[in-house]
Amino acid sequence: MNSGENPLKGDISGWLVRPATWHLWAVPAIVAGGQAVRVALLSPDGGMDNAIVVRAARTWLAGGSPYDDPHFLYLPSAVLAAAPQALLPPSWLRLLVPPVVTVLLAGAWALALRLHRVPLGSRFAALGLAGLAAGFAPFAHLVQLANWTVTAAVALPLALLLAGRGRWTAAGVVIGAAVALKPLLVPLVLLFLFARRWRALAATVLVPAAASAGAGLLMPDPAAFFTRTLPFLLAGDDSFVRLYEASPAAVLPRLGVPPDLAGLLAAAAAGAGVLCAYRRWRRAGPGPLRLPETAAALMLSAFLVSRPSYDHYLLVVLPLLLAGLPCAGSAARRPWFWLALVPQLPTPGLPYLDPPGRRAFKDALTLCVLAATVAAHCARGGPRAASSGRGANGAAARLAYPERVRMPGSHPGDPAF
Numbered sequence: 507m508n509s510g511e512n513p514l515k516g517d518i519s520g521w522l523v524r525p526a527t528w529h530l531w532a533v534p535a536i537v538a539g540g541q542a543v544r545v546a547l548l549s550p551d552g553g554m555d556n557a558i559v560v561r562a563a564r565t566w567l568a569g570g571s572p573y574d575d576p577h578f579l580y581l582p583s584a585v586l587a588a589a590p591q592a593l594l595p596p597s598w599l600r601l602l603v604p605p606v607v608t609v610l611l612a613g614a615w616a617l618a619l620r621l622h623r624v625p626l627g628s629r630f631a632a633l634g635l636a637g638l639a640a641g642f643a644p645f646a647h648l649v650q651l652a653n654w655t656v657t658a659a660v661a662l663p664l665a666l667l668l669a670g671r672g673r674w675t676a677a678g679v680v681i682g683a684a685v686a687l688k689p690l691l692v693p694l695v696l697l698f699l700f701a702r703r704w705r706a707l708a709a710t711v712l713v714p715a716a717a718s719a720g721a722g723l724l725m726p727d728p729a730a731f732f733t734r735t736l737p738f739l740l741a742g743d744d745s746f747v748r749l750y751e752a753s754p755a756a757v758l759p760r761l762g763v764p765p766d767l768a769g770l771l772a773a774a775a776a777g778a779g780v781l782c783a784y785r786r787w788r789r790a791g792p793g794p795l796r797l798p799e800t801a802a803a804l805m806l807s808a809f810l811v812s813r814p815s816y817d818h819y820l821l822v823v824l825p826l827l828l829a830g831l832p833c834a835g836s837a838a839r840r841p842w843f844w845l846a847l848v849p850q851l852p853t854p855g856l857p858y859l860d861p862p863g864r865r866a867f868k869d870a871l872t873l874c875v876l877a878a879t880v881a882a883h884c885a886r887g888g889p890r891a892a893s894s895g896r897g898a899n900g901a902a903a904r905l906a907y908p909e910r911v912r913m914p915g916s917h918p919g920d921p922a923f
Contacts, residue, residue: 521629522628522629522832523832526628526629526631533633534636537639538608538612538635539605541608542607545604545649546601546604549650551600552601553649553650553653555652555654556599556654559578559654562575563589564592566589566725569726572725573725573730573731576734576738578735579738579814580689581688582718582722582731583686583714583720584654584686585721586717591603611821614662614663614825615825617660618663618798618825618828619829621663621666621670630831638828641852643851644820653818655688657684658822659825661681661684661691662681662801663798666826675703677706678698678703678705678709678713679713681694682709682710682711682713683717690822694710696804739814748760749865750866750869752809752816752866753772753810753813753814754775755768755773756870760866760867769811772810775811776808776810776811779804779877779881780804781885782882786884786885787800789884793835794830795830795833795836795837798830799880799883801826802823805822806880806881816869817850827880837883843879845875846871846876849868
């Protein structure tokens with residue numbers, strides 16, 4: 507392929523990356539906007555999970571400990587981040603929070619597209635957002651709950667976009683800031699280890715540590731996260747939370763598997779996923795897929811073993827994977843990728859899995875099949891990177907990415923990685 511040839515013109519991808527009309531953009535606007543309006547009308551506090559954090563902030567402002575609520579599972583820095591919301595009237599939160607969550611999810615999709623160098627005004631951009639909003643049930647769940655998972659969904663593609671442009675330290679700061687709000691992206695420290703980006707790794711650790719230490723000093727019980735929250739997470743004995751946990755470590759015991767054996771199986775699967783992610787990083791290859799596929803494999807591996815692990819966690823990785831569909835050789839072109847998403851279709855009912863108490867089973871099915879698909883995709887054979895992959899601007903990156911392919915909508919200054 508010539509360096510100036512567009513790699514997306516050989517199949518339907520050529521049609522997908524052409525500009526979308528306003529009629530096509532009206533579809534995701536109506537679907538996603540309608541979901542936000544529905545939540546605003548039905549939810550008095552703007553979302554149950556966000557209300558937990560806001561309630562913790564109000565408790566702190568009143569002089570109490572936010573960790574008196576056992577369902578507040580965040581670092582102390584999240585209390586300070588939620589304090590501005592705690593000062594607003596509930597009626598304002600009801601109107602503002604659902605649209606903000608929807609806009610952030612749309613922003614995560616836009617960043618994922620930018621990472622794959624897909625034009626933001628393309629048909630694929632409009633159809634992909636419509637598909638996520640209308641065809642993936644966790645999207646609506648996240649808007650309804652207003653869970654702070656949305657911060658990780660935005661931070662991950664932003665950090666990978668910065669890393670792909672050689673700004674690894676800035677990427678570490680973004681991941682660290684997201685961890686300070688919700689420790690969901692902690693597994694990304696392995697990505698910085700793979701890439702041997704020590705400054706980025708230090709930023710990922712120091713930013714939330716400093717933010718939480720500073721916030722903890724303002725709390726009446728500075729060590730409450732370690733004395734109350736961590737034991738609660740490790741015990742995993744909350745009957746309400748257990749109904750919605752999707753990790754095999756939580757679901758298998760509900761099927762009669764001994765808890766210790768379920769934990770070992772989940773840990774073994776997570777370890778295999780990490781090894782596959784490392785193999786994907788070492789394999790490198792031309793194009794923008796290396797970073798998002800490695801990161802997705804790491805996050806899915808963590809979801810297999812983490813407690814808790816919910817369906818809306820998938821929105822952290824799904825936009826990254828789906829945005830790679832126009833790129834040849836992406837994980838989204840594998841049939842099992844799409845089969846994994848079938849249980850999350852909002853409309854069809856699945857026998858024995860429809861009651862809310864059993865929803866975790868189909869969430870676990872999606873998680874396991876998607877994790878296995880991405881791991882198998884990452885583990886496939888291919889040319890090995892010339893070095894450990896120290897970035898997009900050095901000699902090693904020029905060997906691993908010999909062609910600077912420019913896609914429609916990209917800028918002349920964009921790197922090839």
